[in-house]
Amino acid sequence: MADLFKISGARVYDPANGVDGQVQDIWIQGGKIVSPPSDGCRPDRTLDARGYVIMPGGVDMHCHIAGPKVNTGRKMIPEMKRDAVIRRTAHTHSGTIGSVPSTFATGYLYSQMGYTTAFDAAIPGLLARHAHEEFADTPQLDKGFYVLFGNNHYVMDRIREAEHEQLDAYCSWMLEAAKGYTIKIVNPGGVESWKQISRMSMQQLDEPVPHFGVTPRAVVRELAAASDRLKLPHSVHIHCNNLGIPGNWETTKHTMESLDGHRGHFAHVQFHSYAGDPNDPRSFRSATSDLVDYVHAHPEVTVDVGHVNPGQTLSMTGDAPFSSHLHRLTKNKWFTADCEQESSCGVIPIEYRPEKSLIHAVQWAIALEWYLLMEDPWRCAMTSDHPNGGAFYRYPEIIALLMDRELRRDTMARLPHGLEERTVLKDIDREYTLSEVAIITRAAPARILGLKHKGHLGAGADADITIYAPDKDIRRMFERPRWVIKGGVVAAEDGDIQKEVFGETFFVEPGFDQNSLPGIKDWFEEHYTISFSNYPVDTHYVDQPHVVPCDS
Numbered sequence: 001m002a003d004l005f006k007i008s009g010a011r012v013y014d015p016a017n018g019v020d021g022q023v024q025d026i027w028i029q030g031g032k033i034v035s036p037p038s039d040g041c042r043p044d045r046t047l048d049a050r051g052y053v054i055m056p057g058g059v060d061m062h063c064h065i066a067g068p069k070v071n072t073g074r075k076m077i078p079e080m081k082r083d084a085v086i087r088r089t090a091h092t093h094s095g096t097i098g099s100v101p102s103t104f105a106t107g108y109l110y111s112q113m114g115y116t117t118a119f120d121a122a123i124p125g126l127l128a129r130h131a132h133e134e135f136a137d138t139p140q141l142d143k144g145f146y147v148l149f150g151n152n153h154y155v156m157d158r159i160r161e162a163e164h165e166q167l168d169a170y171c172s173w174m175l176e177a178a179k180g181y182t183i184k185i186v187n188p189g190g191v192e193s194w195k196q197i198s199r200m201s202m203q204q205l206d207e208p209v210p211h212f213g214v215t216p217r218a219v220v221r222e223l224a225a226a227s228d229r230l231k232l233p234h235s236v237h238i239h240c241n242n243l244g245i246p247g248n249w250e251t252t253k254h255t256m257e258s259l260d261g262h263r264g265h266f267a268h269v270q271f272h273s274y275a276g277d278p279n280d281p282r283s284f285r286s287a288t289s290d291l292v293d294y295v296h297a298h299p300e301v302t303v304d305v306g307h308v309n310p311g312q313t314l315s316m317t318g319d320a321p322f323s324s325h326l327h328r329l330t331k332n333k334w335f336t337a338d339c340e341q342e343s344s345c346g347v348i349p350i351e352y353r354p355e356k357s358l359i360h361a362v363q364w365a366i367a368l369e370w371y372l373l374m375e376d377p378w379r380c381a382m383t384s385d386h387p388n389g390g391a392f393y394r395y396p397e398i399i400a401l402l403m404d405r406e407l408r409r410d411t412m413a414r415l416p417h418g419l420e421e422r423t424v425l426k427d428i429d430r431e432y433t434l435s436e437v438a439i440i441t442r443a444a445p446a447r448i449l450g451l452k453h454k455g456h457l458g459a460g461a462d463a464d465i466t467i468y469a470p471d472k473d474i475r476r477m478f479e480r481p482r483w484v485i486k487g488g489v490v491a492a493e494d495g496d497i498q499k500e501v502f503g504e505t506f507f508v509e510p511g512f513d514q515n516s517l518p519g520i521k522d523w524f525e526e527h528y529t530i531s532f533s534n535y536p537v538d539t540h541y542v543d544q545p546h547v548v549p550c551d552s
């Protein structure tokens with residue numbers, strides 16, 4: 001029998017099970033949380049956590065931590081890495097930090113902050129093997145990734161021809177081949193339009209993609225329908241068209257409408273909530289309230305925020321057209337690449353200076369508006385679209401702002417004149433409770449991802465547990481938990497990694513009609529530079545494979 005481990009006496013915040021600060025013991029056996037044993041049963045070991053606060057391990061549902069574009073980002077900013085290093089210890093490898101940490105450092109930094117699960121949001125099927133290789137070097141986390149479909153040539157052909165069965169078979173085959181978790185859409189149709197005609201203007205949802213004759217609206221609707229037919233645990237995951245452009249909130253609202261009642265998750269929604277004239281940056285302002293009203297009325301829609309932190313970071317995205325736009329604005333060095341038949345990417349250094357730039361200040365405020373205006377935190381996850389809005393390890397700065405309106409007001413007082421009439425942030429009095437923080441940082445993302453054994457502390461859940469020392473300094477409290485437990489093992493203590501614990505890799509196998517395969521193979525052999533048989537990632541290549549059932 002595996003040893004019985006008891007964490008005693010802490011205040012437990014487990015919103016999925018209705019526990020809001022009550023003092024409870026947590027029992028662990030075999031890496032899982034178990035029901036309290038019958039009277040007289042003694043634990044093999046006990047951790048005395050009286051006076052501490054317990055939450056499930058954090059879950060980051062949208063970040064960029066693996067694959068070629070992350071590697072490109074690491075190489076692009078040597079100046080941010082030179083002095084930011086993690087030294088090797090008896091328990092750990094060395095690593096570099098900066099806004100795009102190395103693989104091992106990524107795992108350690110999440111763990112030090114109390115996070116135990118993270119999903120990379122944009123991997124092309126063709127480059128899935130690289131992402132899995134990096135995952136195998138990323139300790140302390142369970143992980144998975146989303147596969148890019150929104151500009152895939154085969155997908156657009158099937159949508160145009162209304163071949164739904166073949167579309168489902170392809171999505172299913174691709175997710176199994178890449179060992180991916182769900183269908184990701186980035187700038188649907190817009191990336192392909194840009195590749196073909198160097199489009200610079202706003203992408204219209206009903207404007208057909210050249211050569212393919214399908215509209216962005218159809219891509220969203222049909223892939224949302226496919227993900228529901230396949231019963232994927234997490235819905236289609238959408239990065240809308242026109243990211244970052246003033247006036248894009250209408251595109252975002254119309255994209256939400258195009259779901260036609262299907263489930264859909266809207267990523268880094270802060271970057272898609274802008275009012276104003278696309279040709280006049282001075283008109284830039286928040287449209288958060290309008291979008292929040294829509295989300296409130298449509299339970300099939302979930303969001304993550306994509307907040308921004310002041311300072312230098314790196315934009316990395318499958319949205320190469322946006323990256324090109326940023327390059328024209330900033331003149332910064334820029335990397336871009338095409339991924340045959342499937343997608344593109346762009347990587348470019350950026351700096352957020354909300355104290356100097358009114359636009360950056362409005363972006364900062366819009367993110368806080370999303371967190372604070374969403375009445376139902378269960379449909380809103382904390383993200384910075386790491387590293388796009390700032391590094392993941394800066395989440396505690398945002399938690400502090402959400403829990404303290406005076407801190408928000410003091411911060412706003414230092415930001416440029418004009419912010420107050422462009423956002424409604426100054427009028428919001430809400431302060432997050434610990435329970436609401438537990439929802440947006442772990443319980444909600446786990447539920448949105450369809451991970452039934454994550455984000456809560458009920459019997460059967462993974463024993464991923466974070467124990468915080470209560471502190472008036474909220475940022476400090478969330479930056480350095482007292483203990484972080486991963487799968488029942490004490491992984492970090494006071495910010496020091498105690499043990500390298502390698503986690504599982506989540507993916508789906510929705511299943512498909514094998515009669516569809518010859519058609520996919522024929523098309524593949526005609527268009528790709530590699531052969532069909534070399535494409536799929538074999539399960540033995542994946543670090544601790546865990547197939548999550550398709551029963552949503």
Ligand SMILES: [Zn+2]
Binds near residue numbers: 063064388
């Ligand atoms: Zn992203």
